Amino acid sequence: MENALPFIFILISLFVPQCTVATDHPSCLSSCGSLRLKYPFGSGSGCGSPRFHPYVTCSAEPSNQLLLTTHAGTYPITSISYTTSTITITPPCMSTCTSMQQSSKLSLDWASPFQLGPSTFLMLSCTPPTSSLCIKGSLVCDPSSSHLCTSFYTCPSVIGLGLPLFPPTNTCCVYSPANLNSEDELDVKSMECGGYTSVVSLTDYPTDPTRWEYGVLLKYTHGAFDHYYIDNKCNGCEESGGVCGYSTVDNDSFVCVCNNGVNTTTQCSNFSDQDESIFWSSAQLHTWKSWLGILAGYLLFSIATYSEIGGESFWVGL
Incomplete structure (x- = not known):
């Protein structure tokens, strides 16, 4: 013994x-590229809130970019506001004053914590007249904001949509406030348009589209799971x-x-x-x-x- x-x-x-x-x-990052990561956002699986993964991840080096992934696309996240619970994404096929291109749709996932925020969409290269453009029987174009189309169509890159320089503005529709369809999509083709842009802010230059802030604003919501951990544990952890x-x-x-x-x-x-x-x-x-x-x-x-x-x-x- x-x-x-x-x-x-x-x-x-x-x-x-x-x-x-x-x-x-796994190890978790406190930042991804230039963006600071705080709860509920995380750099990958096991980081942040499980409600936000796999929708939001940080790509590997060398790009090191925060991405939002949906059933139909992956979109870079360019900013996060933890105060207003919003993010801004820049879809690769979205047009801007410096680059216009054909696009089919913008999509979200209904089960995700993200919803479309108060962005202003300009539907481009549409079948005229856009004044009669309807979705679910309702007119969607805002005639009081048609001056935005006039300004945007002064951008030389408009030829990327197959339009001539200074095209007629009746091929452009200011869609605001915008909504997604029942599949959580902005279906550009079903609206008989060739592309779109989204303006987060006109800054101080409402007639100069070269200085507008482009992107799609999304709101995110905290579930009961997130609120519990924020109030009880997460703040202390981050501090x-x-x-x-x-x-x-x-x-x-x-x-x-x-x-x-x-x-x-x-x-x-x-x-x-x-x-x-x-x-x-x-x-x-x-x-x-x-x-x-x-x-x-x-x-x-x-x-x-x-x-x-x-x-x-x-x-x-x-």
Whole structure:
């Protein structure tokens, strides 16, 4: 029995959890390109909110760009406003004053946390007259804003749409406020148009399209899941220098990813060897506790057997 005891203790030491980082969680970035990432946004799986992945990801080097992916396309995200809960995307096929091109549609996913925001769309190279353009029986063009078409059509790149220089403005429609159809799409072809542009802001130059701010504004919503973690855990995690994320193997439970490589369920500044809330998933905890129970039982059985063989009562000795 004396020779067996060291072996038993060696086995126990192999299965008792050490202060090491869980291996089931990826590293998370606090920024992607020039954009700062805060909850609910994340750089990939296990980062930010599970509601926002896989819709939003950070592309690998060298582009290192934050992207929104839908069922019909991938769009670069150029800005995030955490104050207004909005993002701005720049669809690759969207026209601007410096580059106009044919486009088929803009799409979102109805199950995603994103909805179309208050952007102003200009439908371009449409079948005239656009004043009669209807969607679901309703006229969509805003005649009071037709001056935007006049200004935009002064851009020389208009020939990229197959139009002549200074084309007739009755081939342009100012669609504002804009809505997507039942499939969460702006279907350019079904509107009998060749392309579109979206203007986030006219800045201080309403008649100079070279200085407009182009992009599609999207609103995002926080679900109950996000509100719970923001109010209870995420703010503290980010204030301690961590990045908010979730476990990809433990029912999306909250994880605070720290820059020293440690993952906790609280805050980075709270980490210590005695913290009961650190770095193991429930699956890992269950595994080592099971082995420890088996080995402990075997140890007690061996001690009891040894005591009986030696003619001594182990239990009385206790």
